[in-house]
Amino acid sequence: MDYTISKIVEQMPPSGIRVFFDLVLGMKDVISLGVGEPDFVSPWHIREKAIYSLEQGYTSYTSNKGTVELRKRVASFLEGRYQLSYDYNEEILITVGVSEGLDLAARAILNPGDKVLIPDPCYVSYGPVVSLASGEPVSLKTDIANGFKVTPEDIKKSYVKGTKALMLNYPCNPTGASYTKEELKALARVIQKYDLLVLSDEVYDELTYDFDHTPLASLPGMKDRVIYLNGASKAYAMTGFRIGWVCGPKKIIAAMTKIHQYTMLCASITGQMAAEEALKSGFKDVQMMKREYHRRRNYIVGALNEIGLDCHMPQGAFYVFPSIKRFKERSMDFSKNLLMKKKVALVPGVAFGPSWDTQVRISYASSYEDLKEAVARITDYLKGK
Protein backbone atom coordinates (compact mmCIF):
# COMPACT_ATOMS: atom_id res chain seq x y z
CA MET A 1 0.00 0.00 0.00
CA ASP A 2 1.31 3.43 -0.89
CA TYR A 3 0.89 5.74 2.03
CA THR A 4 2.79 8.62 0.49
CA ILE A 5 1.42 11.84 1.84
CA SER A 6 0.82 14.97 -0.23
CA LYS A 7 3.96 17.09 -0.47
CA ILE A 8 2.27 20.22 0.83
CA VAL A 9 1.04 18.38 3.91
CA GLU A 10 4.42 16.75 4.44
CA GLN A 11 6.09 20.14 4.39
CA MET A 12 3.70 21.73 6.83
CA PRO A 13 5.44 22.50 10.12
CA PRO A 14 5.10 19.48 12.39
CA SER A 15 3.23 20.34 15.49
CA GLY A 16 5.86 19.66 18.16
CA ILE A 17 3.42 21.53 20.27
CA ARG A 18 0.97 18.63 19.93
CA VAL A 19 3.15 16.53 22.24
CA PHE A 20 3.04 19.24 24.88
CA PHE A 21 -0.71 19.60 24.46
CA ASP A 22 -1.17 15.86 24.98
CA LEU A 23 0.90 16.12 28.15
CA VAL A 24 -1.41 18.85 29.46
CA LEU A 25 -4.56 17.00 28.44
CA GLY A 26 -3.36 13.88 30.25
CA MET A 27 -2.82 15.67 33.55
CA LYS A 28 -5.32 16.20 36.32
CA ASP A 29 -5.93 19.22 38.56
CA VAL A 30 -4.15 21.60 36.24
CA ILE A 31 -4.93 25.30 36.36
CA SER A 32 -4.94 26.19 32.74
CA LEU A 33 -4.13 29.56 31.27
CA GLY A 34 -3.66 27.86 27.94
CA VAL A 35 -7.17 27.84 26.64
CA GLY A 36 -8.15 29.64 23.46
CA GLU A 37 -11.84 29.86 24.20
CA PRO A 38 -14.13 31.63 26.69
CA ASP A 39 -14.64 30.10 30.14
CA PHE A 40 -18.29 31.13 29.96
CA VAL A 41 -20.90 28.66 28.80
CA SER A 42 -23.07 29.89 25.92
CA PRO A 43 -25.86 32.01 27.44
CA TRP A 44 -28.95 29.98 28.31
CA HIS A 45 -31.32 31.73 25.88
CA ILE A 46 -28.98 30.68 23.06
CA ARG A 47 -28.73 27.08 24.23
CA GLU A 48 -32.49 27.01 24.76
CA LYS A 49 -33.03 28.18 21.19
CA ALA A 50 -30.81 25.35 19.94
CA ILE A 51 -32.73 22.79 22.00
CA TYR A 52 -36.05 24.20 20.79
CA SER A 53 -34.93 23.99 17.17
CA LEU A 54 -34.17 20.31 17.69
CA GLU A 55 -37.54 19.75 19.35
CA GLN A 56 -39.22 21.37 16.36
CA GLY A 57 -37.41 18.98 14.05
CA TYR A 58 -34.89 21.34 12.45
CA THR A 59 -32.32 18.68 11.60
CA SER A 60 -31.88 19.11 7.85
CA TYR A 61 -29.31 20.70 5.56
CA THR A 62 -29.67 24.41 4.94
CA SER A 63 -28.93 26.44 1.83
CA ASN A 64 -25.19 26.24 1.05
CA LYS A 65 -24.85 29.90 1.87
CA GLY A 66 -26.53 29.45 5.26
CA THR A 67 -30.12 30.10 6.30
CA VAL A 68 -31.68 33.25 4.91
CA GLU A 69 -32.68 34.23 8.45
CA LEU A 70 -29.12 34.12 9.77
CA ARG A 71 -27.66 35.91 6.75
CA LYS A 72 -30.28 38.64 7.09
CA ARG A 73 -29.53 38.84 10.80
CA VAL A 74 -25.78 39.19 10.12
CA ALA A 75 -26.48 41.92 7.55
CA SER A 76 -28.70 43.93 9.87
CA PHE A 77 -26.33 43.42 12.80
CA LEU A 78 -23.34 44.78 10.85
CA GLU A 79 -25.43 47.65 9.55
CA GLY A 80 -26.55 48.56 13.07
CA ARG A 81 -23.27 47.99 14.83
CA TYR A 82 -20.78 49.35 12.30
CA GLN A 83 -22.84 50.99 9.51
CA LEU A 84 -21.39 48.31 7.26
CA SER A 85 -23.76 47.20 4.48
CA TYR A 86 -23.66 43.79 2.86
CA ASP A 87 -26.28 42.14 0.70
CA TYR A 88 -27.44 39.02 2.52
CA ASN A 89 -27.95 37.15 -0.69
CA GLU A 90 -24.73 37.76 -2.55
CA GLU A 91 -22.18 39.12 -0.14
CA ILE A 92 -22.54 36.91 2.96
CA LEU A 93 -21.64 33.26 3.48
CA ILE A 94 -22.16 31.28 6.69
CA THR A 95 -19.19 29.03 7.45
CA VAL A 96 -18.15 26.41 9.98
CA GLY A 97 -16.35 28.90 12.19
CA VAL A 98 -13.93 31.56 11.01
CA SER A 99 -11.36 28.79 10.45
CA GLU A 100 -13.31 27.47 7.49
CA GLY A 101 -13.87 31.01 6.24
CA LEU A 102 -10.12 31.65 6.15
CA ASP A 103 -9.50 28.40 4.29
CA LEU A 104 -12.21 29.18 1.73
CA ALA A 105 -10.96 32.72 1.22
CA ALA A 106 -7.39 31.57 0.65
CA ARG A 107 -8.45 28.85 -1.76
CA ALA A 108 -10.82 31.18 -3.60
CA ILE A 109 -8.29 33.92 -4.32
CA LEU A 110 -4.88 32.26 -4.57
CA ASN A 111 -3.12 30.82 -7.59
CA PRO A 112 0.08 28.81 -7.20
CA GLY A 113 2.87 31.08 -6.07
CA ASP A 114 0.67 34.02 -5.04
CA LYS A 115 2.18 35.57 -1.95
CA VAL A 116 0.33 36.45 1.21
CA LEU A 117 1.63 38.68 4.00
CA ILE A 118 1.05 37.06 7.36
CA PRO A 119 1.72 38.90 10.60
CA ASP A 120 4.19 37.19 12.88
CA PRO A 121 3.10 36.12 15.46
CA CYS A 122 -0.39 35.16 14.38
CA TYR A 123 -2.98 32.46 14.83
CA VAL A 124 -1.37 29.12 13.96
CA SER A 125 -3.57 28.24 11.00
CA TYR A 126 -2.75 31.23 8.80
CA GLY A 127 0.47 29.90 7.25
CA PRO A 128 -0.78 26.35 6.62
CA VAL A 129 -4.08 27.63 5.17
CA VAL A 130 -2.16 29.71 2.62
CA SER A 131 0.21 26.82 1.81
CA LEU A 132 -2.65 24.38 1.35
CA ALA A 133 -4.15 26.83 -1.15
CA SER A 134 -0.80 26.74 -3.05
CA GLY A 135 0.03 30.25 -1.95
CA GLU A 136 3.28 31.40 -0.39
CA PRO A 137 3.19 32.83 3.12
CA VAL A 138 5.42 35.87 3.58
CA SER A 139 6.24 36.71 7.17
CA LEU A 140 5.32 40.18 8.37
CA LYS A 141 7.34 40.40 11.52
CA THR A 142 5.87 42.61 14.25
CA ASP A 143 7.79 44.23 17.06
CA ILE A 144 7.30 43.90 20.81
CA ALA A 145 8.16 47.60 21.02
CA ASN A 146 5.02 48.38 18.95
CA GLY A 147 2.91 46.10 21.12
CA PHE A 148 2.99 43.49 18.31
CA LYS A 149 0.98 45.76 16.02
CA VAL A 150 1.50 45.65 12.27
CA THR A 151 2.66 49.10 11.14
CA PRO A 152 2.58 50.61 7.64
CA GLU A 153 6.40 50.44 7.71
CA ASP A 154 6.27 46.69 8.47
CA ILE A 155 4.13 46.18 5.37
CA LYS A 156 6.47 48.30 3.22
CA LYS A 157 9.46 46.34 4.50
CA SER A 158 7.95 42.89 3.98
CA TYR A 159 6.17 43.53 0.70
CA VAL A 160 7.55 41.54 -2.19
CA LYS A 161 6.48 41.43 -5.81
CA GLY A 162 3.64 39.02 -6.39
CA THR A 163 2.00 39.73 -3.04
CA LYS A 164 -1.72 39.42 -3.52
CA ALA A 165 -3.13 39.64 -0.04
CA LEU A 166 -2.59 40.47 3.60
CA MET A 167 -4.02 38.52 6.50
CA LEU A 168 -4.94 40.59 9.49
CA ASN A 169 -6.33 39.53 12.85
CA TYR A 170 -7.37 42.11 15.39
CA PRO A 171 -7.73 41.92 18.30
CA CYS A 172 -5.02 39.34 17.81
CA ASN A 173 -4.52 35.80 19.03
CA PRO A 174 -1.88 35.39 20.59
CA THR A 175 -0.94 39.00 21.44
CA GLY A 176 -4.22 40.82 22.09
CA ALA A 177 -3.01 43.68 19.89
CA SER A 178 -5.62 45.79 18.16
CA TYR A 179 -5.84 49.05 16.24
CA THR A 180 -7.53 52.40 16.64
CA LYS A 181 -9.39 53.88 13.70
CA GLU A 182 -6.46 56.18 12.99
CA GLU A 183 -3.98 53.31 12.98
CA LEU A 184 -6.24 51.38 10.60
CA LYS A 185 -6.48 54.38 8.29
CA ALA A 186 -2.70 54.47 8.07
CA LEU A 187 -2.62 50.74 7.29
CA ALA A 188 -5.39 51.21 4.70
CA ARG A 189 -3.29 53.75 2.81
CA VAL A 190 -0.43 51.26 2.38
CA ILE A 191 -2.85 48.45 1.56
CA GLN A 192 -4.34 50.58 -1.20
CA LYS A 193 -0.92 51.64 -2.43
CA TYR A 194 0.16 48.02 -2.89
CA ASP A 195 -3.29 47.05 -4.19
CA LEU A 196 -3.72 44.21 -1.68
CA LEU A 197 -6.73 42.15 -0.75
CA VAL A 198 -7.16 41.75 3.00
CA LEU A 199 -8.46 38.73 4.87
CA SER A 200 -9.57 40.48 8.00
CA ASP A 201 -10.24 38.10 10.88
CA GLU A 202 -12.18 40.17 13.41
CA VAL A 203 -13.61 37.37 15.51
CA TYR A 204 -12.53 39.08 18.75
CA ASP A 205 -14.04 42.45 17.76
CA GLU A 206 -16.48 42.61 20.68
CA LEU A 207 -13.63 42.06 23.14
CA THR A 208 -11.92 45.41 22.57
CA TYR A 209 -11.34 47.32 25.79
CA ASP A 210 -9.70 50.68 25.31
CA PHE A 211 -11.50 52.04 22.24
CA ASP A 212 -14.27 51.10 19.81
CA HIS A 213 -13.48 48.41 17.31
CA THR A 214 -13.44 49.57 13.68
CA PRO A 215 -13.90 47.01 10.91
CA LEU A 216 -11.31 47.56 8.21
CA ALA A 217 -14.06 47.24 5.59
CA SER A 218 -15.86 50.26 7.05
CA LEU A 219 -13.05 52.65 6.09
CA PRO A 220 -13.51 54.66 2.88
CA GLY A 221 -12.46 52.73 -0.20
CA MET A 222 -11.74 49.50 1.68
CA LYS A 223 -14.95 47.48 1.38
CA ASP A 224 -14.07 46.26 -2.12
CA ARG A 225 -10.73 44.84 -1.00
CA VAL A 226 -11.62 43.35 2.37
CA ILE A 227 -12.88 39.86 3.08
CA TYR A 228 -14.45 40.35 6.50
CA LEU A 229 -14.48 37.30 8.75
CA ASN A 230 -16.31 36.98 12.02
CA GLY A 231 -18.39 34.50 13.98
CA ALA A 232 -20.31 33.61 17.09
CA SER A 233 -17.51 31.79 18.93
CA LYS A 234 -15.76 34.41 21.01
CA ALA A 235 -18.30 37.17 21.58
CA TYR A 236 -21.12 34.83 22.55
CA ALA A 237 -19.03 31.98 24.01
CA MET A 238 -20.26 29.62 21.30
CA THR A 239 -17.04 27.94 20.14
CA GLY A 240 -18.57 24.47 19.98
CA PHE A 241 -21.43 25.56 17.73
CA ARG A 242 -18.88 26.27 14.98
CA ILE A 243 -20.57 29.21 13.27
CA GLY A 244 -18.75 31.91 11.35
CA TRP A 245 -19.64 34.40 8.63
CA VAL A 246 -17.71 35.89 5.76
CA CYS A 247 -18.71 39.12 4.05
CA GLY A 248 -17.03 40.48 0.96
CA PRO A 249 -17.18 41.28 -2.74
CA LYS A 250 -19.82 39.29 -4.64
CA LYS A 251 -17.36 37.56 -6.91
CA ILE A 252 -15.20 36.30 -4.06
CA ILE A 253 -18.17 35.16 -1.96
CA ALA A 254 -19.51 33.26 -5.00
CA ALA A 255 -16.15 31.52 -5.47
CA MET A 256 -15.95 30.67 -1.77
CA THR A 257 -19.51 29.35 -1.83
CA LYS A 258 -18.54 27.04 -4.68
CA ILE A 259 -15.77 25.42 -2.61
CA HIS A 260 -17.95 25.39 0.52
CA GLN A 261 -20.79 23.57 -1.28
CA TYR A 262 -18.47 20.80 -2.44
CA THR A 263 -16.44 20.39 0.72
CA MET A 264 -18.76 21.32 3.59
CA LEU A 265 -22.23 21.61 2.08
CA CYS A 266 -23.44 23.84 4.88
CA ALA A 267 -22.89 24.75 8.53
CA SER A 268 -25.02 22.86 11.05
CA ILE A 269 -28.60 24.06 11.21
CA THR A 270 -28.65 23.90 15.03
CA GLY A 271 -25.63 26.17 15.21
CA GLN A 272 -27.10 28.57 12.69
CA MET A 273 -30.34 28.89 14.62
CA ALA A 274 -28.44 29.42 17.86
CA ALA A 275 -26.27 32.10 16.22
CA GLU A 276 -29.39 33.87 14.96
CA GLU A 277 -30.63 34.08 18.55
CA ALA A 278 -27.18 35.32 19.70
CA LEU A 279 -27.15 38.19 17.20
CA LYS A 280 -30.78 39.01 17.95
CA SER A 281 -30.66 39.13 21.75
CA GLY A 282 -27.10 38.54 22.90
CA PHE A 283 -25.93 42.12 23.34
CA LYS A 284 -26.29 42.13 27.12
CA ASP A 285 -24.36 38.87 27.46
CA VAL A 286 -21.51 40.24 25.37
CA GLN A 287 -21.29 43.38 27.48
CA MET A 288 -21.29 41.37 30.72
CA MET A 289 -18.51 39.06 29.49
CA LYS A 290 -16.52 41.98 28.10
CA ARG A 291 -16.59 43.82 31.44
CA GLU A 292 -15.38 40.66 33.14
CA TYR A 293 -12.51 40.08 30.67
CA HIS A 294 -11.57 43.72 30.91
CA ARG A 295 -11.07 43.44 34.69
CA ARG A 296 -9.13 40.22 34.34
CA ARG A 297 -6.89 41.81 31.73
CA ASN A 298 -6.07 44.69 34.04
CA TYR A 299 -5.39 42.25 36.86
CA ILE A 300 -3.23 39.79 34.90
CA VAL A 301 -1.08 42.44 33.18
CA GLY A 302 -0.38 44.10 36.53
CA ALA A 303 0.30 40.81 38.29
CA LEU A 304 2.61 39.41 35.59
CA ASN A 305 4.67 42.58 35.41
CA GLU A 306 4.99 42.53 39.20
CA ILE A 307 6.56 39.06 39.15
CA GLY A 308 8.89 39.80 36.27
CA LEU A 309 7.06 38.48 33.23
CA ASP A 310 7.35 41.63 31.12
CA CYS A 311 4.02 42.22 29.57
CA HIS A 312 2.53 44.93 27.35
CA MET A 313 -1.08 46.04 27.80
CA PRO A 314 -3.08 44.36 25.03
CA GLN A 315 -6.12 46.17 23.65
CA GLY A 316 -8.38 43.19 23.16
CA ALA A 317 -9.13 39.44 22.96
CA PHE A 318 -8.27 37.46 26.11
CA TYR A 319 -4.55 36.86 25.68
CA VAL A 320 -1.31 38.36 26.87
CA PHE A 321 2.02 37.45 25.34
CA PRO A 322 4.63 38.22 28.02
CA SER A 323 8.35 37.77 27.75
CA ILE A 324 10.21 35.13 29.78
CA LYS A 325 13.56 36.22 28.40
CA ARG A 326 15.10 37.14 31.73
CA PHE A 327 14.55 33.64 33.11
CA LYS A 328 16.90 32.15 30.51
CA GLU A 329 14.66 29.27 29.69
CA ARG A 330 13.25 28.41 26.29
CA SER A 331 9.49 28.71 26.06
CA MET A 332 8.88 24.98 25.76
CA ASP A 333 11.11 24.15 28.75
CA PHE A 334 9.54 26.94 30.78
CA SER A 335 6.04 25.68 29.96
CA LYS A 336 6.89 22.04 30.63
CA ASN A 337 8.61 22.74 33.93
CA LEU A 338 5.82 24.99 35.09
CA LEU A 339 3.34 22.29 34.21
CA MET A 340 5.23 19.45 35.92
CA LYS A 341 6.27 21.38 39.03
CA LYS A 342 3.32 23.69 39.63
CA LYS A 343 0.53 22.31 37.48
CA VAL A 344 -0.06 25.50 35.57
CA ALA A 345 -0.58 25.20 31.83
CA LEU A 346 0.14 27.89 29.29
CA VAL A 347 1.13 27.91 25.64
CA PRO A 348 4.86 28.18 24.81
CA GLY A 349 5.58 31.06 22.42
CA VAL A 350 7.36 28.71 20.04
CA ALA A 351 3.92 27.39 19.06
CA PHE A 352 3.58 30.66 17.15
CA GLY A 353 6.88 30.35 15.35
CA PRO A 354 10.58 30.01 16.12
CA SER A 355 11.05 33.74 16.72
CA TRP A 356 8.76 33.65 19.75
CA ASP A 357 10.70 31.26 21.93
CA THR A 358 11.15 34.09 24.43
CA GLN A 359 7.41 34.51 25.01
CA VAL A 360 4.49 32.54 26.40
CA ARG A 361 0.83 32.98 25.64
CA ILE A 362 -1.38 33.36 28.68
CA SER A 363 -5.13 33.27 28.32
CA TYR A 364 -7.14 35.12 30.92
CA ALA A 365 -10.38 33.39 29.95
CA SER A 366 -10.38 31.81 33.41
CA SER A 367 -12.08 32.71 36.65
CA TYR A 368 -10.47 35.38 38.79
CA GLU A 369 -9.81 32.76 41.50
CA ASP A 370 -7.92 30.59 39.01
CA LEU A 371 -5.94 33.55 37.71
CA LYS A 372 -4.93 34.47 41.24
CA GLU A 373 -3.92 30.92 42.09
CA ALA A 374 -2.00 30.56 38.82
CA VAL A 375 -0.08 33.79 39.46
CA ALA A 376 0.81 32.51 42.94
CA ARG A 377 2.09 29.24 41.50
CA ILE A 378 4.09 30.96 38.76
CA THR A 379 5.60 33.20 41.45
CA ASP A 380 6.58 30.08 43.41
CA TYR A 381 8.08 28.52 40.33
CA LEU A 382 10.17 31.58 39.55
CA LYS A 383 11.42 31.74 43.15
CA GLY A 384 12.60 28.15 42.96
CA LYS A 385 14.66 28.80 39.86
Next chain:
Amino acid sequence: MDDILEILSNDARVTPQEISKMTGKSVDEVKKAIKSYEKEGVIIKYKTLINRDLTNEPGSFVRALIEVSITPQKDVGFDHIAERIYSFEEVTSCYLVSGTYDLLLVVEGENIQTVSNFIASKLSPMENVRGTATHFLLKKYKEDGQVLKKKKEIKRLNISI
Protein backbone atom coordinates in the same frame (compact mmCIF):
# COMPACT_ATOMS: atom_id res chain seq x y z
CA MET B 1 -23.90 49.27 37.87
CA ASP B 2 -20.57 50.75 38.83
CA ASP B 3 -17.56 48.44 38.41
CA ILE B 4 -16.83 48.28 42.13
CA LEU B 5 -20.43 47.41 43.01
CA GLU B 6 -20.59 44.76 40.31
CA ILE B 7 -17.42 43.09 41.60
CA LEU B 8 -18.58 43.19 45.24
CA SER B 9 -22.10 42.03 44.43
CA ASN B 10 -20.56 38.91 42.98
CA ASP B 11 -17.95 38.36 45.71
CA ALA B 12 -17.88 40.57 48.77
CA ARG B 13 -14.50 39.22 49.85
CA VAL B 14 -12.54 40.82 47.01
CA THR B 15 -10.17 43.30 48.66
CA PRO B 16 -9.76 46.97 47.70
CA GLN B 17 -6.23 46.06 46.54
CA GLU B 18 -7.62 43.48 44.13
CA ILE B 19 -10.39 45.75 42.93
CA SER B 20 -7.77 48.37 42.28
CA LYS B 21 -5.85 45.96 40.04
CA MET B 22 -8.98 44.96 38.16
CA THR B 23 -10.31 48.45 37.55
CA GLY B 24 -7.17 50.52 37.22
CA LYS B 25 -8.38 52.83 40.03
CA SER B 26 -6.02 53.51 42.91
CA VAL B 27 -6.47 51.59 46.17
CA ASP B 28 -7.39 54.83 47.94
CA GLU B 29 -10.00 55.68 45.33
CA VAL B 30 -11.56 52.24 45.72
CA LYS B 31 -11.56 52.45 49.52
CA LYS B 32 -13.12 55.89 49.38
CA ALA B 33 -15.81 54.79 46.96
CA ILE B 34 -16.71 51.78 49.13
CA LYS B 35 -16.83 53.95 52.27
CA SER B 36 -19.17 56.38 50.61
CA TYR B 37 -21.39 53.57 49.28
CA GLU B 38 -21.60 52.22 52.82
CA LYS B 39 -22.38 55.66 54.22
CA GLU B 40 -25.08 56.37 51.66
CA GLY B 41 -26.66 52.98 52.27
CA VAL B 42 -26.00 51.79 48.72
CA ILE B 43 -24.00 48.96 50.25
CA ILE B 44 -26.18 47.79 53.13
CA LYS B 45 -24.29 44.80 54.43
CA TYR B 46 -21.94 41.98 53.45
CA LYS B 47 -23.32 38.51 53.99
CA THR B 48 -22.82 34.91 52.99
CA LEU B 49 -25.24 32.98 50.82
CA ILE B 50 -25.82 29.64 52.55
CA ASN B 51 -27.64 26.64 51.17
CA ARG B 52 -29.37 25.52 54.35
CA ASP B 53 -30.46 22.24 52.80
CA LEU B 54 -26.83 21.13 52.94
CA THR B 55 -26.12 22.20 56.52
CA ASN B 56 -26.19 19.81 59.47
CA GLU B 57 -29.66 20.84 60.56
CA PRO B 58 -31.56 21.13 57.28
CA GLY B 59 -34.87 20.10 58.87
CA SER B 60 -34.96 22.86 61.44
CA PHE B 61 -35.95 25.63 59.09
CA VAL B 62 -39.02 26.47 57.03
CA ARG B 63 -39.81 29.39 54.88
CA ALA B 64 -43.14 30.66 53.60
CA LEU B 65 -44.34 33.28 51.16
CA ILE B 66 -47.36 35.09 52.56
CA GLU B 67 -49.68 37.25 50.53
CA VAL B 68 -51.27 39.91 52.69
CA SER B 69 -54.27 42.07 51.79
CA ILE B 70 -54.39 45.37 53.60
CA THR B 71 -56.67 48.33 54.03
CA PRO B 72 -54.49 51.35 53.44
CA GLN B 73 -54.52 54.13 56.02
CA LYS B 74 -55.22 57.78 55.50
CA ASP B 75 -52.11 59.89 54.74
CA VAL B 76 -49.56 57.10 55.14
CA GLY B 77 -51.06 54.51 52.74
CA PHE B 78 -49.38 51.16 53.17
CA ASP B 79 -46.14 52.34 54.70
CA HIS B 80 -47.17 52.43 58.32
CA ILE B 81 -48.76 49.01 58.41
CA ALA B 82 -45.88 47.60 56.34
CA GLU B 83 -43.45 48.87 58.94
CA ARG B 84 -45.44 47.25 61.74
CA ILE B 85 -45.31 43.97 59.85
CA TYR B 86 -41.69 43.93 58.69
CA SER B 87 -40.48 44.85 62.16
CA PHE B 88 -41.21 41.28 63.29
CA GLU B 89 -37.98 39.35 63.10
CA GLU B 90 -39.80 36.39 61.55
CA VAL B 91 -40.31 38.52 58.43
CA THR B 92 -37.12 38.34 56.36
CA SER B 93 -38.43 40.17 53.29
CA CYS B 94 -41.38 42.45 52.70
CA TYR B 95 -42.53 43.87 49.35
CA LEU B 96 -45.43 46.08 48.30
CA VAL B 97 -46.74 44.56 45.07
CA SER B 98 -49.35 45.25 42.40
CA GLY B 99 -52.09 42.71 41.73
CA THR B 100 -54.68 40.92 43.83
CA TYR B 101 -53.00 41.47 47.19
CA ASP B 102 -50.77 44.17 48.64
CA LEU B 103 -47.79 42.93 50.64
CA LEU B 104 -45.70 39.89 49.86
CA LEU B 105 -43.76 38.61 52.87
CA VAL B 106 -41.06 36.04 53.23
CA VAL B 107 -41.35 34.53 56.69
CA GLU B 108 -38.92 32.11 58.28
CA GLY B 109 -39.30 29.87 61.29
CA GLU B 110 -38.03 26.69 62.87
CA ASN B 111 -40.99 24.65 61.68
CA ILE B 112 -44.47 24.92 60.20
CA GLN B 113 -45.90 25.39 63.69
CA THR B 114 -43.87 28.49 64.49
CA VAL B 115 -44.72 30.10 61.17
CA SER B 116 -48.41 29.26 61.58
CA ASN B 117 -48.36 30.68 65.07
CA PHE B 118 -46.86 33.88 63.81
CA ILE B 119 -49.63 34.23 61.23
CA ALA B 120 -52.41 33.32 63.58
CA SER B 121 -51.32 35.33 66.59
CA LYS B 122 -49.41 38.27 65.13
CA LEU B 123 -50.19 38.90 61.49
CA SER B 124 -53.86 38.09 60.90
CA PRO B 125 -55.25 39.85 63.98
CA MET B 126 -53.76 43.18 62.93
CA GLU B 127 -56.38 45.79 62.45
CA ASN B 128 -55.72 46.63 58.82
CA VAL B 129 -54.95 43.14 57.60
CA ARG B 130 -57.92 41.92 55.57
CA GLY B 131 -56.64 38.49 54.73
CA THR B 132 -53.59 36.28 54.17
CA ALA B 133 -52.62 33.35 51.95
CA THR B 134 -49.62 31.27 52.95
CA HIS B 135 -47.36 29.21 50.65
CA PHE B 136 -44.75 27.06 52.34
CA LEU B 137 -41.65 26.62 50.19
CA LEU B 138 -40.85 23.02 49.37
CA LYS B 139 -37.60 23.27 47.46
CA LYS B 140 -35.22 26.05 46.59
CA TYR B 141 -33.68 25.92 43.12
CA LYS B 142 -32.27 29.39 42.66
CA GLU B 143 -31.87 32.39 44.91
CA ASP B 144 -30.51 35.88 44.29
CA GLY B 145 -29.33 34.90 40.85
CA GLN B 146 -27.49 31.89 42.20
CA VAL B 147 -28.40 28.34 41.23
CA LEU B 148 -28.21 26.26 44.41
CA LYS B 149 -26.58 23.26 42.88
CA LYS B 150 -22.93 22.35 42.87
CA LYS B 151 -21.25 23.61 39.72
CA LYS B 152 -20.60 21.00 37.10
CA GLU B 153 -17.04 20.57 35.97
CA ILE B 154 -15.98 22.79 33.09
CA LYS B 155 -16.09 20.76 29.93
CA ARG B 156 -13.64 22.68 27.76
CA LEU B 157 -10.23 21.23 26.97
CA ASN B 158 -7.40 22.29 29.24
CA ILE B 159 -5.38 23.69 26.37
CA SER B 160 -6.19 24.90 22.88
CA ILE B 161 -4.80 27.38 20.39
